[in-house]
Amino acid sequence: MHEARRSPRVAPAIAAAALVAGAVFATPGAAFADSTPTPTPTPTASPGPLNDGTVSVQMSPSANGVVTPGAAYSVQVQVTNGTASTLAPGAVEVELDRTRLADDAALSSWLAPADGVTATTVPVGSASMPSVPSGATHSVSVTIDPGAFGLTEWGAYGVSAEVTVAGDVEATSRSAVVWNQGGAPTADPVALVAPITVPVTTSALLSSDELKAYTAPDGVLTAQLDAYADRPVALAIDPRIIASIRVLGTRAPESASAWLARLADVSNDTFALQYGDADLSAQAQAGLPSALTPTSFSWALDASDFASGTVPTTDQLLAWNWTSTGVAWPRDGTVVADDFGFYLASGLETPLIGSSQLTDSSGGEFPGSSALIGDSPVLVSDRAASVAARGSVSDTDEITRGQSIAELSAALAVDAQRSASTGDRGTLIVLDRDSTPPASTDRLFSALESVPWAGTTDFSDLVDSVRSTTASATLVDSAEPAERVDQVRSVLGTIPRLDTFSSVLDDPQLIQGRSRAVALSTLANAWADRPAAFATATSDVVNATAKTLESVQIVDGSSITMVSNQSELPITLANDLPYPVSVVLHAVPSNGRLVVGQTDTPVTLEASSRKSVKIPLEAQVANGQVLLRLQLLAPDGTVLSSPPARQVTVSADWETVGTAVAGGLVVVLFGIGITREIIKRRRRHAAQSAEDEAAQSTAHEEVAE
Known part of the structure; x- marks a missing residue:
């Protein structure tokens, strides 16, 4: 007997990188061979070595992880040498834990044991391994004799693969198989959910160019629909995709319109994600009373894009023939108890929660596809089955994909056992929320069709039946990061x-x-x-x-001096929005030296424009400094712009003094003119008198003679 030693399972991305590096030494078909292959050539270093400092191993049990008693069986094992030196020749040994995996918790614990946890295993097959250069991989098939398993009860069992060199274990991988000797439970109905989403962006709508790229023959939306259309999987659709295509009307790319028509024709169950696949848990925990929703697309609509000449309403842009409504699908591991009130306030009566956050009465991970959390019925996705299914569609090579498929078969076997014993039938599998198209779904759907202890069911059937559930579960709070x-x-x-x-x-x-x-x-x-x-x-x-x-504002100006008692102050307003705006220019002086003729001046600013508005001012008797406080207001009084106050120097009494001085000068000049005229007249009068006297004197003299 041996205790299986644990080492981390290499992520599919690392295995994929090794494959790209050209270091695979077995053909993909060999991964599931049921007989001992011919010896493989000595591995050579890859062009781009994967030097992560560890030796790792993956294992792929053949026949989707289903072992039939009496039949030859094999496990394909792939070793990756990520160290800086060559891995010496050694051996690959496959071991079996003969304790049946009774529930999801046991399966999860086997596949990802806690630190220090070991299991009792027995060797069931081995094969030699040549030296593996740094950065290279090597694949070997380990044949297991039909009698080596030594099992007598149908069910799922843990298997492991160890790589040893000179007796030392260099790496270990774990997976699972199903011993299918007969007596399997009645097929448990399985429903799947897959997202229809696009790469993340902060754009309110997808652009025409983005839609054209995503719905091209090699686009992400095309790939998603190719993978899931008319297959037993419910589509959780981002409504932003639908609205983005419809809002363009006749300008929508032909490929996007065709894709949307194809989506409408599929036989799959459907339900709506939040717009943009927005994070429900984050909204709830950020304090929103209910989920945020789109309110209008008027900013993106043009009547000329629609044959009717009338733009569609928001409801029309988002409308879809959903087979299920009111489903909330928060991201795994992000839900707290307080979120349930948020769901109800948002009209989302059916939350879909991962089993990793739920416990049953014994304190173990909750088994089943539906539960009551307090008074709230919820759908429950199966963690082990979901993780395995995600790997089966995202893994890019047959070894890692085969390992995921075997683990899925085991997870479904465990679920079938649970359904048979509790009567709580149904397993819900959710695929990854990432928009990356699946590498392949063929193996996933083939496995679901081939194992007799699982059958497919409609997601809508699980939604319809969730309210009749009586199984209680406790939510383990797992909040979003602060x-x-x-x-x-x-x-x-x-x-x-x-x-x-x-x-x-x-x-x-x-x-x-x-x-x-x-x-x-x-x-x-x-x-x-x-x-x-x-x-x-x-x-x-x-x-x-x-x-x-800041797009609608008062443009800063300079200080001014007011030398007359009445004036008009020009104020420049700017509107950088692509729409006309209605505003009110509000002006108030800081003291009584200045009076504003019109405190509030309504103004309409055209789109992307500037406009000068004149404010009438009147100076009072006193001179001095006045601060003219300006504000630009919305019609409802909202302050849009409040620049620093303008300084106005009032010197209006100079006008009065100047007028007085000018008036005085006029009086003086007028007086001088009058005086001069009087003097002139007096002189003329004196001269005339003298002439008259002279004339009289002459006349007297003539008479005397």
Whole structure:
């Protein structure tokens, strides 16, 4: 008897990198051979060695992990040497744990044991391994004699593969098989869920170019639909994709319109994700009373794009013939008990929670596809089966894919045992939320069809039956990271600010509708695996909001001197929005030296324009400094712009003094003129008198003679 020693299972991406490096020494078909292969050539180093400092191993049990008594069986083992030196020749040994895996917890514990946990195993087959150069991989098939298993009871069992060199274990991998000797339980109905999403972005809608790329023959949306259309899997669809195509009307790319028509024709069950696949848990834990939803797409619609000449409503853009409604699918491991009130307030009556967050009455991981958490019925996705199914569609080589398929067969066997003993029938498998198209789904659906202890069922049937469940479960709170919640709050905080600002528009939804769509896209679940990129994205949204809030403002001006008692002060207003706005220019002086003729001046600013507005001013008797406080207001009084006060120097009494001086000068000049005229007249009168006297004297003299 041996105790299997644990080493980490190499991630599929690492195995894929090794394959790309050209270091695989067995053909893909050999991964599932049922007979001993011919000796493989000595491995050689790959062009791009994978030097991660470890030796790792993957194992792929043949026949989808199903062992039939009396039949030859094999396990394909792949060794990757990530050390800097050559791995010496050794052996690969396959071992079996003869304790049946009775439930999901036992299976999960076997596949990913806690540190220090070991299991009692027996060797069932071995093969020699040549030296493996640094950065190379080597594959070998280990044949297991039909009688080596020594099992007598149908069910799932753990298997492991050890790589040993000179008696030392270099690496270990674990998987599982199903001993199929007969007596299998009745087939347990299995439902699958797969997302239809696109790569993350903060865009409110997908652009025409993005849609064209995503729906091209090699596009992500085409690949997703190719993988899942008309197969036993429910499609969880991001409504942003639907709205983005419809909002373009006749301008939508032909490939996008064809893709949407194809989606409408598939036989799959469907339900809606949040717009942009927005993170429900983050919204709830950030303090929203209910889920954010789109309110309008008026900012993106043009009547000329529609044959009817009439733009569709928001409801029409988002409408779909969903087979299930009210489903909330929060990301695995992010739910807390307080979130359930948020779901109900959002009209989401059927949460879908991962089994890793639920425990049964014994304290173990909850088994089953539905449960009651308090008074709330929930759908429950099976962790072990979901992890295995995700690996089966994302793994890029046959070894790792075969390992995932074997583990899926075992998980379904465990679920069938549970259904038979408890009567709680049904297993729910959810695939990865990532938009990356599956590498292949053929093996997954083939396995589901081939194992007699599992059968497919419609997701909508599970949704319809969830309210009749009586199995109780306890939720183990697992909140979103605090940093992520804070970043989500910063994005959500932009919405009320933009709502208030939007009152400058005749149609506030031109801003409000867009801001909500941007926020929802920014809260996409896929950002959770890219924390640095998410931090940048949220910062960009906050900065863009600040720029929008500054787009309608008073342009800074200089101080002025007012030398007359009445004047008009020109104020320049700017509107950088692509829409006309209605504003009010508010002006108030700091003291009584200055009176504003019109405190509030309504103004209409055209889109992307500037305009000069003149404010009438009147100076009072006193001179001095006055601060003229200016504000640009929305019609409802919201302050849009409040620049520093303008300094006005009032010197209006110079006009009075000047007038008085000028008047005095006029009086003086007029007086001088009058005086001169009087003098002139007096002189003329004196001269005339003298002439008269002379004339009289002459006349007297003539008479005397």
